[in-house]
Amino acid sequence: MAKELLEGNVAFAEAAVRAGCEAYFGYPITPQTEALEHMARRMPELGRVFLQAESEVAAVNMVYGAACAGVRVMTSSSSPGVSLMMEGLSYIAGSEVPVVLVDVMRGGPGLGNIAPSQGDYNQMVKGGGHGDYRPIVLAPATVQELIDLTYQAFDLAEKYRCIVVILADGSLGQIMEPAEMPPMRPVRKAEDRPAWALTGAHARKPNIISSIYIDPVEEEKFNLVLMQKMARIEANEVRYKELLLEDAEIAVVAFGTAGRIAQSAIKAAREEGIKVGLLRPVSLYPYPYERVRELSRKVKSILVLEMNGGQMVDDVKMAVEGRVPVRFYGRMGGMVPLPDEVLDEIRALHAQRAPVPTGGAR
Amino acid sequence: MTTAAMAETLIYSRPEALRPVHTHYCPGCTHGVAHRLIAEVIDEMGIREMTIGVAPVGCSVFAYNYFDFDFAEAAHGRAPAMATGIKRVSPGKIVFTYQGDGDLAAIGMSEIMHVAGRGENITTIFINNAIYGMTSGQMAPTTLPGQKTTSTPLGRDVEVHGFPLKMCEILSQMEGAAYIVRRSLHDPANIRKAKKALRQAFEVQRQGLGFAMVELLSSCPTNWGIPAEAALHWIEEHMIPAYPLGDYKVHPAIAEKVGG
Numbered sequence: 001m002a003k004e005l006l007e008g009n010v011a012f013a014e015a016a017v018r019a020g021c022e023a024y025f026g027y028p029i030t031p032q033t034e035a036l037e038h039m040a041r042r043m044p045e046l047g048r049v050f051l052q053a054e055s056e057v058a059a060v061n062m063v064y065g066a067a068c069a070g071v072r073v074m075t076s077s078s079s080p081g082v083s084l085m086m087e088g089l090s091y092i093a094g095s096e097v098p099v100v101l102v103d104v105m106r107g108g109p110g111l112g113n114i115a116p117s118q119g120d121y122n123q124m125v126k127g128g129g130h131g132d133y134r135p136i137v138l139a140p141a142t143v144q145e146l147i148d149l150t151y152q153a154f155d156l157a158e159k160y161r162c163i164v165v166i167l168a169d170g171s172l173g174q175i176m177e178p179a180e181m182p183p184m185r186p187v188r189k190a191e192d193r194p195a196w197a198l199t200g201a202h203a204r205k206p207n208i209i210s211s212i213y214i215d216p217v218e219e220e221k222f223n224l225v226l227m228q229k230m231a232r233i234e235a236n237e238v239r240y241k242e243l244l245l246e247d248a249e250i251a252v253v254a255f256g257t258a259g260r261i262a263q264s265a266i267k268a269a270r271e272e273g274i275k276v277g278l279l280r281p282v283s284l285y286p287y288p289y290e291r292v293r294e295l296s297r298k299v300k301s302i303l304v305l306e307m308n309g310g311q312m313v314d315d316v317k318m319a320v321e322g323r324v325p326v327r328f329y330g331r332m333g334g335m336v337p338l339p340d341e342v343l344d345e346i347r348a349l350h351a352q353r354a355p356v357p358t359g360g361a362r
Numbered sequence: 363m364t365t366a367a368m369a370e371t372l373i374y375s376r377p378e379a380l381r382p383v384h385t386h387y388c389p390g391c392t393h394g395v396a397h398r399l400i401a402e403v404i405d406e407m408g409i410r411e412m413t414i415g416v417a418p419v420g421c422s423v424f425a426y427n428y429f430d431f432d433f434a435e436a437a438h439g440r441a442p443a444m445a446t447g448i449k450r451v452s453p454g455k456i457v458f459t460y461q462g463d464g465d466l467a468a469i470g471m472s473e474i475m476h477v478a479g480r481g482e483n484i485t486t487i488f489i490n491n492a493i494y495g496m497t498s499g500q501m502a503p504t505t506l507p508g509q510k511t512t513s514t515p516l517g518r519d520v521e522v523h524g525f526p527l528k529m530c531e532i533l534s535q536m537e538g539a540a541y542i543v544r545r546s547l548h549d550p551a552n553i554r555k556a557k558k559a560l561r562q563a564f565e566v567q568r569q570g571l572g573f574a575m576v577e578l579l580s581s582c583p584t585n586w587g588i589p590a591e592a593a594l595h596w597i598e599e600h601m602i603p604a605y606p607l608g609d610y611k612v613h614p615a616i617a618e619k620v621g622g
Binding site: 022023025049051053054055057058059061062063064065066067068069071073087088091095198199200201202203206207208209210211212 | 410411412413414416417423424426429430431432433434435436437440443444445446447448449450451452455472473475476
């Protein structure tokens with residue numbers, strides 16, 4: 001298929017349609033409403049389910065119900081709406097049903113604003129709802145990546161029977177750029193719904209989908225099952241992209257839109273002769289700790305760039321373990337950092353007499 | 363010893379839709395009666411293998427332990443939304459929620475109003491016992507004025523806590539609601555009427571007529587602090603005057619069939 005000029009919100013909604021998403025439940029919220037509007041038109045046209053819920057609380061519980069029935073289902077929202085969904089996400093994680101959620105982040109806390117932000121990192125990546133669970137969190141930086149990751153998210157969610165979050169931001173939701181749509185996959189036939197799904201106890205024992213284990217011994221056993229699942233995810237699903245790291249003395253670590261901005265700054269710094277490269281984590285959970293650890297043994301310093309007050313930087317520091325200085329630069333409130341600001345940060349790091357890394361290989 | 367075999371007629375047995383398990387409900391609680399009535403209706407309609415229940419949070423959080431068909435356990439108050447999700451992707455199945463007064467009329471008020479408003483083709487069984495059972499006796503949205511609970515130790519003062527919510531009266535105003543009735547489980551005659559209403563509520567769904575809810579006035583001797591039999595009298599003397607039994611809304615297609 002040829003490239004088309006696509007808006008991020010419409011692009012991920014259509015990618016979900018093509019991935020065989022059978023039901024969408026959502027509630028309008030800027031800056032992702034175009035996705036809901038696309039689904040409102042597309043899903044009925046294809047004989048699939050679209051329903052505008054009365055709230056994000058209801059939407060996520062409709063998603064929960066449809067997932068229990070064994071269909072590919074999704075919702076999308078933006079930061080304040082995602083906060084409302086946290087209760088349902090915890091139940092979904094505790095019931096091990098596959099669900100896809102796209103969070104098009106905006107400025108916060110509170111009502112905040114509708115401008116791009118990465119302020120939901122902690123909320124999404126660290127679990128968000130109550131109890132011990134993590135959704136797989138994938139952070140695209142381009143419309144093409146937003147499409148591709150949404151398309152793959154349903155397979156991943158079903159593979160691990162978990163939540164997969166596409167963590168985008170308002171600029172990626174609203175931006176238009178050339179991208180290519182994947183081919184249309186058929187929706188699952190009713191008779192092909194998974195064996196665990198609630199489809200009526202016909203010629204089999206009843207299926208119960210629940211997140212309650214009243215006996216602490218049983219609850220802990222289940223917690224350990226989730227932990228083992230997370231270990232499998234951590235072993236198999238780490239994703240990241242790199243640019244110019246081979247000879248780099250400075251590594252910039254940034255995800256999503258921030259990663260894209262860092263790319264421009266890095267190219268400008270290279271022109272000044274500064275050896276700087278980019279690590280852009282694509283999977284935020286599982287986080288590429290091992291790659292950051294390796295880098296911290298090679299480079300002299302690390303710059304973390306985020307569109308928040310410093311959230312992912314904690315994960316970077318956890319991997320670096322003090323081997324090299326970690327500098328943070330962030331903009332908040334829906335303010336997007338300019339490449340020049342990032343370039344100044346890179347220059348400042350370059351100007352510092354970076355200490356020779358201690359621990360590790362050197 | 364006589365060899366002449368006595369003819370045996372089975373007049374009472376466990377419904378197929380009910381599992382052979384011990385109850386966790388308190389002595390004198392009417393949840394067991396409500397469960398049995400639902401199971402009998404499901405058996406009689408022959409829909410056990412196509413029914414999906416949604417359990418609430420509250421004493422009946424373990425409802426799925428008693429029913430022998432597919433079940434989901436919802437978050438507190440969210441059963442109607444969860445049932446919506448299930449029904450929309452499985453329109454051929456029979457989907458019902460089983461909810462108490464805290465679940466349905468307090469924390470889940472938004473969800474129940476909107477399933478009724480949408481005319482969601484599901485059935486809701488609403489257990490109203492005027493108190494929070496599972497958390498051991500706090501005020502419910504349906505607690506009567508003056509009724510003592512652990513969170514209204516001097517009795518529900520309407521100046522402070524407001525008035526009881528009458529869900530049949532409220533939901534029967536919704537255009538999407540097809541069948542909204544209130545029954546009671548305090549004596550055999552009323553239990554029989556309750557069963558008929560449950561049958562109608564599932565028929566409404568089978569015929570795709572819209573949202574159906576049966577409210578069942580129920581007892582909670584443990585948290586009311588009175589003996590089981592006295593609790594049944596308390597329903598009759600105190601709850602029924604506040605929550606009049608009757609048909610609040612009946613879809614014409616159903617009304618014609620059963621003659622009102």
